[in-house]
Amino acid sequence: MKNTLHKVMVIVLLISSCSVSENRPEEPFEMEIQELLSKMTLEEKVGQLNMLKGLYSTDIYKQETDLEKAVKAGQVGGITPYTDIEQLIKWQKIAVDSSRLGIPLLFSFDVVHGYQTMFPIPLAQSCSWDLEAIENADRIAATEAAASGMNWVFGPVLDLCTDARWGRNMETAGEDAYLASEIARARVRGYQGTNRRDSLTVMACAKHFAGYGAVEGGLDYNGAEISERRMREYHLKPFKAAVEEGIGSVMNAFNTVNGIPGSQNDFLLKTILQEEWNFKGFTVSDANSIYELIPHGVAADKREAAIKCFKAGSQTDLWSEIYMRELPNLVREGIISEDEVNKAVRKILKVKHDFGLFEDPYKYLNPQRQKQLLGAKEHRESSRELATKSFVLLENKKSILPLNLSKYKNIALIGPMNDSRQFRDLVGNWAARVDVEETVTIVDAFESRVKPITPYTQTEGCGHWGKCDEAKIAEAVNILQNSDIGIVVLGENGYSSGEAGSKTDISLPGNQEELIQRLVKTGKPVVLLVMSGRPLVLTSIKDEVDALLMCWQPGTEAGNAIVDVLLGEVNPSGKLTMTFPYHQGQIPIYYNHLNTGRPPKGPDDERWGITKYSDAPREPLYAFGYGLSYTTFDISSPILDKNQMSMSDTLQVKVRVKNIGKRKGAEVVQLYIRDKVANVSRPVKELKGFRRLELDPNQEEIVQFNLTTEDFKYWDAGMNYSIEPGKFDLFVGNASNQVKHITFILKE
Ligand code: BGC
Numbered sequence: 001m002k003n004t005l006h007k008v009m010v011i012v013l014l015i016s017s018c019s020v021s022e023n024r025p026e027e028p029f030e031m032e033i034q035e036l037l038s039k040m041t042l043e044e045k046v047g048q049l050n051m052l053k054g055l056y057s058t059d060i061y062k063q064e065t066d067l068e069k070a071v072k073a074g075q076v077g078g079i080t081p082y083t084d085i086e087q088l089i090k091w092q093k094i095a096v097d098s099s100r101l102g103i104p105l106l107f108s109f110d111v112v113h114g115y116q117t118m119f120p121i122p123l124a125q126s127c128s129w130d131l132e133a134i135e136n137a138d139r140i141a142a143t144e145a146a147a148s149g150m151n152w153v154f155g156p157v158l159d160l161c162t163d164a165r166w167g168r169n170m171e172t173a174g175e176d177a178y179l180a181s182e183i184a185r186a187r188v189r190g191y192q193g194t195n196r197r198d199s200l201t202v203m204a205c206a207k208h209f210a211g212y213g214a215v216e217g218g219l220d221y222n223g224a225e226i227s228e229r230r231m232r233e234y235h236l237k238p239f240k241a242a243v244e245e246g247i248g249s250v251m252n253a254f255n256t257v258n259g260i261p262g263s264q265n266d267f268l269l270k271t272i273l274q275e276e277w278n279f280k281g282f283t284v285s286d287a288n289s290i291y292e293l294i295p296h297g298v299a300a301d302k303r304e305a306a307i308k309c310f311k312a313g314s315q316t317d318l319w320s321e322i323y324m325r326e327l328p329n330l331v332r333e334g335i336i337s338e339d340e341v342n343k344a345v346r347k348i349l350k351v352k353h354d355f356g357l358f359e360d361p362y363k364y365l366n367p368q369r370q371k372q373l374l375g376a377k378e379h380r381e382s383s384r385e386l387a388t389k390s391f392v393l394l395e396n397k398k399s400i401l402p403l404n405l406s407k408y409k410n411i412a413l414i415g416p417m418n419d420s421r422q423f424r425d426l427v428g429n430w431a432a433r434v435d436v437e438e439t440v441t442i443v444d445a446f447e448s449r450v451k452p453i454t455p456y457t458q459t460e461g462c463g464h465w466g467k468c469d470e471a472k473i474a475e476a477v478n479i480l481q482n483s484d485i486g487i488v489v490l491g492e493n494g495y496s497s498g499e500a501g502s503k504t505d506i507s508l509p510g511n512q513e514e515l516i517q518r519l520v521k522t523g524k525p526v527v528l529l530v531m532s533g534r535p536l537v538l539t540s541i542k543d544e545v546d547a548l549l550m551c552w553q554p555g556t557e558a559g560n561a562i563v564d565v566l567l568g569e570v571n572p573s574g575k576l577t578m579t580f581p582y583h584q585g586q587i588p589i590y591y592n593h594l595n596t597g598r599p600p601k602g603p604d605d606e607r608w609g610i611t612k613y614s615d616a617p618r619e620p621l622y623a624f625g626y627g628l629s630y631t632t633f634d635i636s637s638p639i640l641d642k643n644q645m646s647m648s649d650t651l652q653v654k655v656r657v658k659n660i661g662k663r664k665g666a667e668v669v670q671l672y673i674r675d676k677v678a679n680v681s682r683p684v685k686e687l688k689g690f691r692r693l694e695l696d697p698n699q700e701e702i703v704q705f706n707l708t709t710e711d712f713k714y715w716d717a718g719m720n721y722s723i724e725p726g727k728f729d730l731f732v733g734n735a736s737n738q739v740k741h742i743t744f745i746l747k748e
Contacts, residue, residue, distance in 0.1 A: 032358075033349045037342055039101060040074075042328040045341055047075035048103070048348045049316045050324040051284065054082025054091075064321055067091075074099040075324055077316065077348050078106030078152065083433050088149040089365045096361045104352055104361035108152035111191075111202075112171055112430035113137075115144035116438075117379040117556050120390045121428035121497075121533055122157060124552030126173035127574035127627070128389035129668045129692050131186040137386055138190025140379045146200045147373040148433075149365045151355050154205045154251060156187035158238035162588035164578065165218025167501020170429055170533030170553070172213065174577025175590045175624060177234050178687045181241035188245040196354040199363045203248035203351060208286060210268055211235045212253035218587070220502045223256040229680070229715045231257070240277060248281040248351065252314060254289050261296045263289045269313030282347040284316045285309065291320040302326055310336055315344035375438055380557055387554035387561035389666075392574035393628040394538070395548035400525055402568025402630055408484040411456040414476045414519065415489030416464050417531055419443035423464055424494025428533060428553030429501065431494065438556055442489060445559030449567070457483065461519075464493050466510025473515050480522050487566070488519060488545075489529045494553055497533025506584050507537040520544045529562065535580045539621050550574070571630045573666035573692070575735065580622035586613070591624035591736040592683035599684075619737075625670050625687075626735035631661030631697065635669060637740040638732040644745045647723070651707040651744065655732050657693065658700035666694045667734055671705050674729040676743075679717045685736055705732075712746060 037045070052070065053063050070076045071094045079091060088107055095105045113119045119137045128134065138156070145153055157171035160180055173180040184206070191204035211231060214224035226235065239250065250273060253262035262268070263285045273279045290309045293299035299308055306326035309317075317323035330336040356363055373379075393401070417425040421436040446456055461476035462468035480486045490512045496503070507513065508530075519526050528545040530536065531553055542548060549572065554561050564570040579589050596611040600618065612618050634657070641652035657669055671689040675682040689705040709723050716722045725748045733739030 029350070029353050033346055033353060036101065036103070036349060037345060040345070042331055042338070042341075044074040044101065045345045046323055046327045047073070048077040048345045049327070049341075050076055050321065051078045051080060051108070051316055051318045052076050052321070053319055054079045054087070063319070065324070068094060071095050071105065072098045074101055074103065076105060078108055080108035080152075080154070080318070081110060081432070082107070083109065083148060085149050085365060085367050085370055089362065092361050092365060103349070104357040106152050106348070106352065107149050107364070108154060109145055109150045110155065110430055110432060111141045111145045111150070111153035112155045112157060113428060114141045114383065114431070114555060115148065115433050116374040116435065117144060117376070117383050118427040118431045118434050118439075119383045119555045120387045121170045121553045123170050123172055123174060123533065123578065124390035124554065125386060126179065126183055126577040127392050127552070128386060129179070129575055129690055130386070130389055131182055133382075133386045133389060134183055135186040135190040136382055138187045139193070140382055142191045142193070142202045143200045144374050144379065146202050146364055147366070147370045149370075150202060151357070151364050152203045152205065152249070153191060154207060155191065156184060156204065156206060156242070157208070158184050158206050158242060159208055159213035159253075160235055160238065161213030162579075162590040163218035164506050164535040164581065164587060165503050165584070166213065166215060167220060167497040167503070167533065168212070168499055169535075169578065170497040173238070175579060176577065176592070176687050177237040179577060179690070180238040184238040184241045185245045188242050188247045192246065192248065197356050199356070204242075205249040205251050205284065206239050206242040206247050207251035208253035209239055209250050209262060209273070209283075210253060211257040212255055212262070214257075215255050218502050220500050221254050223259070226257050228719060233715050236272065243273070243277045243279050249284055250279065250281065251284045251286055251318075252289060254286050254292065256296060261289065261293055261298060262286070263314045264293060264298060264308045264312045266312035274313065282315045282344060282351070283313060285314045285318050285320065287318050288320045290314065290317050290322045303330070306330060307335060310340070315347065375435070375556075383555045384557035384561045384564070387557055388564050388570040388572070390552060390554070390574050391561070391565050391572050392550040392576055392626075393547070393572040394550055394622055395542060395545065396628055396630075397546045399630070400527060400546045401549070401566065403485075403527075403566050405450065405453040405567070408454050410483045411450065411454055412476070412480040412483035412486040413442070413446060413456050413458040414461040414480065414486055415442075415529075416460040416462045417442075417491075417493060418458060418489050420464070424553070425464070425531065426494075426553060426558035427555055428494045429498025434556065440557050440559040442559045442562055445563040449563050461488070461515050462490065462510070462512055466492075466508065466512050468511050468515045473518055476515065477518050477522060480519055480524050483524065486519055486524055486526045487529065488516065488526055489531060490516070491531035491536065492533060493531075494533065501533070506534060508541070513540055516541050516544060527566075535576075535578045537581055537584050537621070539582050542621065550576075568630060568663070571663055571665040572627070573629060573668065575625050575627040575668045575670075576622055577624065579620045579624050582619065582621040583616040586616065586620065589620050592686050594681045595684050623735055623737040625668070626737070627668075629661075629665045629667070631659055631663040631665040633665070633667040633695070633734060634658045634660045635667075635733060635740065638730060638742045640730070640742060640744055642744070644747050646747045647709050653705040653707065653730060653732065655703050656700055657695065657703055659695035659697050662697050664694065664696045666692055668692045669703050670733060670736065670739075672731040672736065672739065673707075673711065674731075675712065675714065675724075676727045676729060678714065678724055678726070680714070682714060685731060687736075709746075
């Protein structure tokens with residue numbers, strides 16, 4: 001190792017003493033980078049833009065290049081994904097000792113909701129509305145990833161979606177651009193920390209830029225049609241927030257937007273990202289997406305794909321190997337500018353420099369440190385806490401929850417995922433590095449915490465893919481008949497959502513509803529816990545069961561977190577961040593829709609009078625922002641410091657929040673606005689602020705929001721980001737459909 005370090009240092013020093021180009025940058029490291037660049041052949045330069053696979057030799061991603069040879073030839077900038085630290089050390093050693101210039105590699109991985117300690121899926125995390133806890137989750141994920149050799153992570157996912165059929169909803173922060181932007185900032189802070197030299201810090205990658213969540217029909221990889229206004233005021237917002245927070249890299253989306261694939265979209269990659277937002281980091285294609293220009297039908301061959309993507313602003317190539325194959329010749333032929341290649345290479349070298357990899361290429365590759373940090377006790381505790389905050393209590397008739405165990409002589413615990421470590425059931429998709437044996441199942445937690453007080457009998461009732469056959473149903477019914485209460489855990493397993501996890505039917509899978517109906521018929525109380533990576537249609541069972549708790553996929557500490565909430569050791573406080581449809585035919589359904597020219601007026605609205613379905617309500621089953629607690633909060637009407645606000649003013653909005661129940665709990669107070677008259681139709685509500693606060697029984701607090709004119713701006717008919725005076729509605733409450741209302745005037 002000493003020799004290697006020595007070699008790298010010598011190279012850097014030697015390089016520093018070489019002649020420099022005219023535009024000599026001021027900063028010493030930029031000089032070093034410039035010097036290094038001047039030593040590189042075209043192949044070595046493009047090599048830095050070439051990100052190859054360490055794993056996954058499936059048919060779609062078959063790698064043509066021999067990885068070791070390519071590293072030795074200086075033709076690889078980074079490797080992803082690979083998790084065996086000893087192998088990473090070997091590759092780094094080849095790069096540093098055996099390639100001509102000894103430039104170290106970047107190592108990257110998809111760290112979407114944890115590395116080894118799995119946190120709840122991101123959609124679940126967003127239901128906590130707890131920015132600090134989310135930031136902390138990503139700090140821990142980054143710590144574990146960095147301790148395993150990674151310095152670059154592919155997260156956060158900043159896509160927004162209003163279609164629960166899309167499997168990748170599980171990776172997102174839900175349907176709202178404002179909340180997702182706040183979460184984006186928290187995640188960037190969590191992953192990247194404040195000091196790139198700190199070897200437990202990683203560079204984050206915002207993905208998938210942009211409009212991936214709008215794929216038609218919720219079908220993954222499908223095309224999307226998005227107006228410029230919708231793109232700017234919705235899909236781009238979380239990315240803008242991440243760029244403002246200093247994110248280091250951005251990954252393009254696979255799909256076409258208005259016919260143009262993400263990797264070739266110069267409006268997004270150049271006009272928006274570079275010119276308007278002044279993004280300082282670099283862009284990366286999604287896996288093989290440069291190649292995918294060919295099946296998209298916008299490039300005849302790899303050469304054309306390389307030209308189109310590079311010119312559009314896709315600076316590095318993930319897995320397609322097309323840049324390595326095509327760019328050097330394209331530069332020689334004068335079709336691609338070497339200056340543009342240099343610009344991209346400089347960015348990669350700068351990142352490597354900033355991480356201190358030139359001084360110590362092995363600083364992330366310390367197996368000892370890895371052993372100490374992976375799955376550390378405090379990491380698991382944080383995961384458990386966030387999981388409890390992410391559960392959403394949808395129903396709780398006669399306050400059956402929390403369970404008072406002393407009331408029951410025996411419990412039936414029913415469900416195929418209760419004791420399962422398969423199919424990422426409890427940990428969710430993107431749990432690639434997880435050691436499933438480390439997962440606390442629901443049965444584990446019942447054994448240690450329920451059984452000592454009340455005996456329970458566990459049965460599956462159903463198969464993993466939602467298929468409940470008669471024998472399993474009969475057994476479950478029989479067990480429940482001989483018990484005092486049923487705790488039933490159903491829903492989708494971890495493989496049912498995530499990438500390529502689109503579905504047409506988002507009700508409970510298979511014949512799970514039949515199982516529930518049969519269980520309910522026993523007359524015994526039934527508490528249903530739902531696991532899933534997307535909103536489900538729960539209409540036919542919501543009134544049948546006594547309580548309904550949305551648990552998503554809670555992560556490594558799943559069982560403990562579930563029992564914490566079942567027993568009332570933690571009071572649930574999650575609020576939905578995606579609308580739950582009444583019927584899947586309502587999709588896309590979201591709270592901040594337009595009013596239409598025929599909004600509902602009252603129960604007697606006749607056929608042509610209102611925008612409605614003839615066979616289902618217009619309203620969802622559960623609205624954005626909704627979630628119950630074991631206590632009750634009273635939120636007063638909003639009070640404004642002024643009824644008329646000028647353009648330079650700040651509007652203060654105050655509400656009094658009081659815990660009027662008997663238990664300590666957390667409430668999420670939400671503030672929405674509506675622009676009554678504008679030059680384009682505006683949503684019926686838009687979230688503009690929220691506050692999560694914990695209150696003891698009888699405790700009250702004044703919550704204050706400050707709104708500035710920035711909060712009232714929108715993209716007008718001429719596509720100017722503008723503000724218009726006029727009347728606004730302002731709503732405050734604890735769900736998008738449970739609010740108190742006031743109006744105010746914005747003056748010229
Ligand atoms: C996904 C990305 C991911 C990449 C690398 C792609 O299939 O869309 O989100 O970062 O693979 O694993």
